[in-house]
Amino acid sequence: MKTEARIKIEWRLREAELKLTPQRFAVLEYLTQSSGHPTAEQISADLNRRFPRASRATVYNTLHALRDAGLVHEVYIDDAVARYDANIDPHHHFVCRACGKLEDISADALGAQTMPRAPAPGYRVEAFEVVLRGVCAVCARHE
Amino acid sequence: MKTEARIKIEWRLREAELKLTPQRFAVLEYLTQSSGHPTAEQISADLNRRFPRASRATVYNTLHALRDAGLVHEVYIDDAVARYDANIDPHHHFVCRACGKLEDISADALGAQTMPRAPAPGYRVEAFEVVLRGVCAVCARHE
DNA sequence: ATCTCAATTTAGAACTATTCTAAACGACAA
DNA sequence: TTGTCGTTTAGAATAGTTCTAAATTGAGAT
DSSP: OOOHHHHHHHHHHHHTTOOOOHHHHHHHHHHHHOOSOOBHHHHHHHHTTSSSOOOHHHHHHHHHHHHHTTSSEEEOOSSSSOEEEOOOSSEEEEEETTTOOEEEEEHHHHOSOOOOOOSSTTOEEEEEEEEEEEEOHHHHHTO | OOOHHHHHHHHHHHHTTOOOOHHHHHHHHHHHHOOSOOBHHHHHHHHTTSSSOOOHHHHHHHHHHHHHTTSSEEEOOSSSSOEEEOOOSSEEEEEETTTOOEEEEEHHHHOSOOOOOOSSTTOEEEEEEEEEEEEOHHHHHTO
16 A cells, blocks of 8 residues: 555656656655754664665765755755755754754744845846754753 | 965964965865855865865865864755855855855945844854855846 | 085875766666 | 567776875974
C-alpha cells in the first residue's frame, strides 16, 4: 500500500519532469523528513544504510536535478559545503554562533519585512534572504 | 615616503596584534583597493605578478588571520568558494542573476531595516545579513 | 647593531568536496 | 515487449583548501 506521503513525493518528481528512480525518490524522501540541513556526504551515508544504494555521483546528480527543478534549496552558509533543504516555502535562516546549528526561520517569524527597495536606480530586486546570527535558546541558557 | 594609506594598513595590522610582514601588508592592501569580492585564487594570482611573492599557503594563512582579526569579511554566496571583502562596515549583498556579479549594499541603501526580532522565545539575535537577488542596472537594460 | 626565538613563510604533499567519464542499466512510451 | 534515451555506476580527475616540516624573518632584548 502506498502511503499519502509516498504518493506526494512521486507526484512532485513527475511534476518536475524527472523520471522516477528509486534513488531520486530516496533522496527527496530523506530531505523531506530531515529537519536539519544535511550535506551531500550526510545524505549519501544515511541513504546507503539501506536499500536503495546510491553512488556518490548519483547523490550529486540527484541533488542538482532537484535543485534545478526547485524541489529543494541549496545553501552555502559559512563554509564551503553545500547543504540541502526540502523546505521550499519562503524562509530565512538563523545560525547559532555557539553550537553552529543552522535553522529555518519562516518568513512570518521574521516579522513583517517588506521586500527591500532597490539598492540603486535601475536595479530590480526579485527576492531576498536574511541570515540571522546570534545564540539559540539552548545555548543562551548555558552562557 | 610612506603614504597615508600605507600607514593606515600597517596600523590596522598592529592593532590586530599581527606581525607586520610584507605578505600580510600586500594582501590587506590588495583587498582594500579591490572593489570586487576576490577569491583566494584571484588574490594569489594578482599578488604574484609583482613583489612580494606569497605562496598559496601564506595567502590562505593570511586571509584567515585577517578574518579572525575582523579586518576582512569572508563570504560564501551561491558557491563553494570563499570570497573576501575588506569592507567591514555593516553591509549587505546584491547578486545579479543575469551576470552573477556580487555587490555590497550599504546598510543605509537597504532602507531602514531594524534588527529582526527573535525568531522564537529565548533566541538572541546579534546581527543579520541580507542577500538581495535580482537583476543589476546594466543587465536590466539588456532584457 | 646584533642576537634570539617564536611567529611566519614556503614547497609540496595530503585531503575533502565535487565533477567528469564511459560503460551498463532501467524507466517508460509506443 | 521492445527501443530509446535518460540515469546510475565505479573510479578517475579536478578544484579549493589544509597540513607538514624545514627554512626564514620580524621585532623585542642585549
